[in-house]
Amino acid sequence: MIMFQSDYLEGAHPEILKRLMETNDIQRVGYGEDIFSESARKKIKKRIGRDDVDIHFIVGGTITNLLVISSALRQYQGVISPKTGHINVHETGAVEVTGHKVITVDGRDGKLSAEDVKMIMENHLSDPSKEHTVQPKMVYISFPTENGTIYSKKELEDIRKVTKEYDLYLFIDGARLGYGLASPDTDLTIEDIANLSDVFYIGGTKCGAFSGEAVVISNSELKKDFKYNIKARGAMLAKGSLNGIQFDTLFTDDLYFKITKDAVGKALKLKDAFTKKGIKLFGSSSTNQIFPVLSDSEITKLREKYLFETWGKNNDGKTIVRFCTSWNTKEENLNSLIEDIEKL
Numbered sequence: 001m002i003m004f005q006s007d008y009l010e011g012a013h014p015e016i017l018k019r020l021m022e023t024n025d026i027q028r029v030g031y032g033e034d035i036f037s038e039s040a041r042k043k044i045k046k047r048i049g050r051d052d053v054d055i056h057f058i059v060g061g062t063i064t065n066l067l068v069i070s071s072a073l074r075q076y077q078g079v080i081s082p083k084t085g086h087i088n089v090h091e092t093g094a095v096e097v098t099g100h101k102v103i104t105v106d107g108r109d110g111k112l113s114a115e116d117v118k119m120i121m122e123n124h125l126s127d128p129s130k131e132h133t134v135q136p137k138m139v140y141i142s143f144p145t146e147n148g149t150i151y152s153k154k155e156l157e158d159i160r161k162v163t164k165e166y167d168l169y170l171f172i173d174g175a176r177l178g179y180g181l182a183s184p185d186t187d188l189t190i191e192d193i194a195n196l197s198d199v200f201y202i203g204g205t206k207c208g209a210f211s212g213e214a215v216v217i218s219n220s221e222l223k224k225d226f227k228y229n230i231k232a233r234g235a236m237l238a239k240g241s242l243n244g245i246q247f248d249t250l251f252t253d254d255l256y257f258k259i260t261k262d263a264v265g266k267a268l269k270l271k272d273a274f275t276k277k278g279i280k281l282f283g284s285s286s287t288n289q290i291f292p293v294l295s296d297s298e299i300t301k302l303r304e305k306y307l308f309e310t311w312g313k314n315n316d317g318k319t320i321v322r323f324c325t326s327w328n329t330k331e332e333n334l335n336s337l338i339e340d341i342e343k344l
């Protein structure tokens with residue numbers, strides 16, 4: 001079976017493996033204070049054009065979301081998210097386990113808008129008994145979204161403006177950041193992401209690393225005591241150099257950006273193949289996740305050789321499925337799938 005159901009189906013980029021071997025015998029201190037993590041921090045700061053940020057390496061996405069949100073919020077505060085947001089639908093309520101409500105808005109195409117945030121805030125502030133309800137204090141979005149869509153610079157600037165207006169933190173989940181930034185449709189850069197948020201993260205797990213997300217905090221209110229929370233929640237790796245070495249490698253010679261661009265190029269070929277076949281796509285993803293709408297017989301045919309995820313029912317009765325490409329999608333597997341799409 002050829003697997004396309006996610007973007008973490010393989011190990012790590014060979015450059016990472018090489019670097020892990022090369023550094024294996026070098027002694028290093030623990031808990032992310034090692035020379036490799038420090039070097040990775042420097043490279044990330046340089047790449048995003050910000051020297052004033054704090055950077056922490058965390059092992060995976062769910063724990064990163066939980067840490068960022070639970071560090072930022074007081075007990076009675078909640079986080080606004082699109083209904084489809086990862087923290088709302090795919091993290092077993094991990095944020096809520098920490099005692100913080102996820103306040104959802106329907107949004108569109110996986111995204112929320114500045115108007116959505118404004119509406120929530122106006123409803124909250126105009127409520128005479130607002131103190132009897134959860135206080136919204138943070139906006140969570142992901143780039144790209146759960147549906148593979150991306151915010152435009154204007155949309156993000158508008159959200160930023162409204163979060164400032166209402167004194168909300170803006171948190172961008174970048175578990176697939178590299179794939180979002182590689183979209184031919186984006187007008188955002190990693191510098192913009194850093195400048196238009198209070199905190200964001202650069203996803204490694206889905207973008208070439210075995211593990212690891214690099215949390216970048218620019219708001220000094222959020223920097224304070226973040227490390228206490230990492231340790232208190234059991235998320236501080238003793239061998240923190242594991243993530244440091246991986247990010248140091250990914251941010252050498254722009255590897256992170258090269259490999260994610262390649263993956264998006266492959267996804268777009270796939271998208272093209274479905275479109276040419278007359279198969280509808282759900283949403284408007286131009287990142288590494290593609291969502292064709294297939295009939296039962298098309299699914300059965302493709303399942304003879306390929307694994308892919310079922311995403312949900314479309315309103316025409318057909319099924320939305322998800323195909324992902326990754327930094328390690330093999331050309332021959334992609335071509336084989338494209339040929340089989342053509343034969344459907």
Ligand SMILES: Cc1ncc(COP(=O)(O)O)c(C=O)c1O
Binds near residue numbers: 173176
């Ligand atoms: C946008 C986003 N955030 C966070 C996560 C969670 O990552 P992990 O599975 O490493 O906990 C995912 C995983 O699919 C994701 O897509």
